[in-house]
Every structure is written in C-alpha cells, then in structure tokens.
Amino acid sequence: MAKLLCILLAICISGIISKKAEKKPEWAKKDITDFTEADMERLLDQWEEDEEPLPEDELPEHLRKPPAIDITKMDMSNPEAVLEATKKGQTVMMFVTVANNPSRARTDELTKIWQTGLWSNHIQAERYLIADDRAIFMFKDGSQAWTAKKYLLEQEELKDVQLESQTYQGTKADVRNTALRDEL
Numbered sequence: 615m616a617k618l619l620c621i622l623l624a625i626c627i628s629g630i631i632s633k634k635a636e637k638k639p640e641w642a643k644k645d646i647t648d649f650t651e652a653d654m655e656r657l658l659d660q661w662e663e664d665e666e667p668l669p670e671d672e673l674p675e676h677l678r679k680p681p682a683i684d685i686t687k688m689d690m691s692n693p694e695a696v697l698e699a700t701k702k703g704q705t706v707m708m709f710v711t712v713a714n715n716p717s718r719a720r721t722d723e724l725t726k727i728w729q730t731g732l733w734s735n736h737i738q739a740e741r742y743l744i745a746d747d748r749a750i751f752m753f754k755d756g757s758q759a760w761t762a763k764k765y766l767l768e769q770e771e772l773k774d775v776q777l778e779s780q781t782y783q784g785t786k787a788d789v790r791n792t793a794l795r796d797e798l
Contacts, residue, residue: 642657675704675705678703680703680704681702681703683699683700683702694760697760697778698756698757698759698760699757701756701757701759701778702755702756702757703755703756703757704755704756705752705753705754705756706752706753706756706759706777706778707750707751707752707753708739708750708751708752708753708759708762708763708766708775708776708777709744709748709749709750709775709776709777710725710728710748710749710750710751710766710772710774710775710776711747711748711772711773711774711775711776712724712725712747712748712749712771712772712773713747713771713772713773713784714771714773715746715747716746716747716771717746718743718746721743721745721746721747721748721749722743724769724771725741725743725749725751726741728765728766728769728772729741729751731765732751732762732765735761735765737753737758737761737762737765738753738754738755738758739751739752739753739758739762740752747773751766759777760777763775763777763782766784767782767783767784767785768785768786769784769786770786771784772784772786
C-alpha cells in the first residue's frame with residue numbers, strides 16, 4: 615500500500631512539473647548560454663516582478679514621492695521661502711562665480727574654504743570646479759541651498775551665485791573691487 619501511494623505521488627509530481635514546463639515560453643526553454651539580450655531582459659523583468667518593491671529611501675530620487683508640503687503654513691509673500699520648502703529632499707545645484715579673475719588654483723582654494731564653512735554649519739554640499747572662476751555646489755537636500763546662498767553672498771571674493779535661474783550678486787565683492795580700483 616505504501617509503495618502504491620509513493621508511485622501515485624511520484625506520478626502527480628511529475629505531471630505538475632511537466633505542466634509547468636509546458637507553460638514556459640519558447641525563449642525560457644532555451645539553454646542559458648543561447649539566450650539573446652532580449653531573453654535576458656525578459657528574465658530580469660520576471661525576477662523584478664517577484665521581488666518586493668524597494669523602500670522609499672532606497673529608490674532613485676526621480677522615483678520617490680515628493681514630501682508633503684502644507685501650503686497653508688507657507689508665507690506666500692516670500693517666494694524664496696516657498697522655493698526652499700518645495701526643494702526639500704531634492705538635489706539642487708548652485709553655480710558660484712569667484713570675483714577678480716582668479717586662477718583655477720585660487721578658485722579651488724576659495725571654494726574649498728567655503729565648502730568647509732558650509733559643512734561646519736551642517737550643510738552638506740559637494741563642490742565641482744567647472745571653469746577657472748566658476749564652481750558648482752550640489753546639495754542633496756535642496757532646502758539647504760538657500761541657507762548656503764546667504765552664507766556665500768557674504769564671502770569676500772564671491773562675484774555671484776546662481777540658484778534656480780536667479781542670479782544674486784555678492785555683497786562684498788563690489789566693495790573690494792572698488793577699493794582695489796581706488797588704490798590703482
């Protein structure tokens with residue numbers, strides 16, 4: 615009796631397995647070494663269907679849900695505050711121009727000092743030189759860019775800052791340039 619039960623069980627299992635094999639599409643029945651790029655792409659899509667979705671903080675930035683913004687608590691008379699609130703959690707780039715036609719080395723030195731000053735104030739910014747007198751500061755949390763802008767505009771040798779298509783002139787660069795012209 616036990617032998618008969620084992621034989622019946624084996625027949626049922628082999629029938630189920632053969633039915634699963636029949637359900638496979640033609641591309642899946644091929645040897646893996648014969649797979650084309652399209653076959654590999656279909657296989658990857660199948661695996662991704664079976665996976666659990668990534669947590670929100672592991673998704674790429676463009677796939678994350680934007681943070682909820684309470685418009686009723688915003689001061690609509692201050693457009694910069696509105697921009698700052700809407701950029702929270704998004705990457706923002708700021709273009710910085712150094713005054714007085716500096717060398718690339720001088721621009722590198724100044725922007726390093728400014729970056730360190732930002733870090734000292736808990737503002738995380740990556741810095742990239744793009745010209746002899748220009749650099750990009752990149753903020754992972756865009757809301758920090760407006761605080762950084764206020765700090766940078768007070769720096770001695772800053773010509774201007776471009777943030778969200780707005781150009782802001784350095785407050786001390788013109789004073790220094792005027793003083794240098796008066797000395798000459």
